[in-house]
Amino acid sequence: MNRVMPLCFFIPVAFVLSACSEPNEAVCLNCGDPIWSASSQKVVMRQNGGNALAPSAVFDYDRAMLSTEAAVHLAKMQETTLNLSCITDGTTYTATITDSAGLQSVYQSDNSACGSVSGKHFVSTAMMKNLYEFFLYGCQGKTTCSEMTSCAEATFYLNNCPNTTIDGNNDGVPCERQWCGV
Numbered sequence: 001m002n003r004v005m006p007l008c009f010f011i012p013v014a015f016v017l018s019a020c021s022e023p024n025e026a027v028c029l030n031c032g033d034p035i036w037s038a039s040s041q042k043v044v045m046r047q048n049g050g051n052a053l054a055p056s057a058v059f060d061y062d063r064a065m066l067s068t069e070a071a072v073h074l075a076k077m078q079e080t081t082l083n084l085s086c087i088t089d090g091t092t093y094t095a096t097i098t099d100s101a102g103l104q105s106v107y108q109s110d111n112s113a114c115g116s117v118s119g120k121h122f123v124s125t126a127m128m129k130n131l132y133e134f135f136l137y138g139c140q141g142k143t144t145c146s147e148m149t150s151c152a153e154a155t156f157y158l159n160n161c162p163n164t165t166i167d168g169n170n171d172g173v174p175c176e177r178q179w180c181g182v
Contacts, residue, residue, distance in 0.1 A: 035105070036097060040097050043095055043098075044095070045059040045135055047093055067134065067139065069138070070134040073130060080110055080123060083124075085111050086114035086115075092111055106120075106121065108123070109128040110125050142157060143166070145174070153179075154166055
């Protein structure tokens with residue numbers, strides 16, 4: 001038996017769907033442009049201040065040198081205008097993307113929106129931190145706790161890299177005896 005739905009049910013749905021497809025920031029809350037595209041050729045990543053994982057590290061990668069995981073993560077990163085904040089004593093991130101014409105675009109983590117934000121580009125701090133960790137640790141085939149050098153590295157591997165055996169009791173905390181124990 002076929003059921004016929006009243007027409008009034010479909011009108012609001014069609015209106016909402018058409019409204020959501022408009023590139024209007026009032027409707028599309030976090031639909032910024034991707035920071036990495038087919039014309040992107042180079043990324044330089046820095047971590048600034050705060051509890052820096054590697055305070056003096058600057059990562060400079062050409063497209064051909066990027067790991068598959070880092071390239072996939074870069075392709076998912078988008079500009080945002082949401083949740084901008086100014087953290088003066090915390091960790092912030094900067095990524096500079098150079099395109100095939102040599103033009104550079106600088107992206108800052110959304111927690112570094114101090115002063116005027118006009119003309120600046122921001123990306124989620126969590127996404128920037130994760131990209132930085134891809135560059136710092138990478139998924140280099142490590143699978144056991146004895147291969148890790150810190151709790152931060154073990155946590156990165158557990159959350160991002162395949163085939164690890166570092167959470168024996170499946171509680172979400174890796175390497176509890178070696179690195180991440182309470």
